[in-house]
Amino acid sequence: MSDDVLSQYLRAARAGLDAIESTQLPAVRQAAKLFADAILADRLVHVFGTGHSRMAVEEMFPRYGSFPGFHPIVELSMSFHNPVVGANGQRQAMFLENVQGFGPVLWRNFATSPADVLLAISSSGCNAVTIDVAAEAKRLGMAVVALTSRANADVSTSRHESGRKLHEIADLVVDQQAPPGDSAVWIDGLPTPVSPVSTVTGCTLVNLIKAEVARLLTEAGKPPKVLTSACHLGPEAARRLFEETYDDYRRRIGVLYR
Numbered sequence: 001m002s003d004d005v006l007s008q009y010l011r012a013a014r015a016g017l018d019a020i021e022s023t024q025l026p027a028v029r030q031a032a033k034l035f036a037d038a039i040l041a042d043r044l045v046h047v048f049g050t051g052h053s054r055m056a057v058e059e060m061f062p063r064y065g066s067f068p069g070f071h072p073i074v075e076l077s078m079s080f081h082n083p084v085v086g087a088n089g090q091r092q093a094m095f096l097e098n099v100q101g102f103g104p105v106l107w108r109n110f111a112t113s114p115a116d117v118l119l120a121i122s123s124s125g126c127n128a129v130t131i132d133v134a135a136e137a138k139r140l141g142m143a144v145v146a147l148t149s150r151a152n153a154d155v156s157t158s159r160h161e162s163g164r165k166l167h168e169i170a171d172l173v174v175d176q177q178a179p180p181g182d183s184a185v186w187i188d189g190l191p192t193p194v195s196p197v198s199t200v201t202g203c204t205l206v207n208l209i210k211a212e213v214a215r216l217l218t219e220a221g222k223p224p225k226v227l228t229s230a231c232h233l234g235p236e237a238a239r240r241l242f243e244e245t246y247d248d249y250r251r252r253i254g255v256l257y258r
Helices: 002-023 025-040 051-060 090-096 102-107 128-139 150-154 198-219 235-257
Strands: 045-049 070-073 117-121 143-148 172-175 183-185 194-196
Touching: 002 025, 002 183, 002 198, 025 045, 025 117, 025 143, 025 172, 025 198, 045 051, 045 128, 051 070, 051 117, 051 198, 102 128, 117 128, 128 143, 143 150, 143 198
Parallel strands: 045 070, 045 117, 117 143, 143 172
Antiparallel strands: 183 194
């Protein structure tokens, strides 16, 4: 039986990746073009997500193999999950995810521009905060790209007072191709499924977008400074590039505080 549950998850992950390849590459290219244009204009691609979606936010930047131009926004009050209960517990985080009016409060911290772009990440696309952040970004003139699962959204209920879901606000939707409810493995005798798929598919889409943005920037004559392992460059060059990459990020992020 254990082989069967392992096979279930591997099949679900492969099916998600195959669906991405067959249906989502045009949207990936559109998103990458929006992002590259913003970065080439010395503006920023803001990346926002709460809950487990913070993993896809941090996958975009600042992990190795990534580069400046992306501005990861993670609110610890809605993403710091490891205590689970007690102070900073999961109940509080999930409550705060659905507080109305968060978008204007967040964006007031930054001097944004209509040349900026937002990548908003939510598998269900239904929590109030992410919808609110996306709606306020649009009001400020930014293009909004949603990374979400339409199948999951279709069986979920919006918790935003407008009744809208993330994909209904976005200018462009990139579909994670995760199943309804996200989890993909069913076990005899257990009435609820386990093992979500959206982390695999969401991070795959983030890296597809990242690769295409890097190609476009390089093609435009402005290759990005990439956080790179010493195994590619040697320790000295990798260390130097590490510092140059963070210096470049510091320079780029400065426009948000002027």
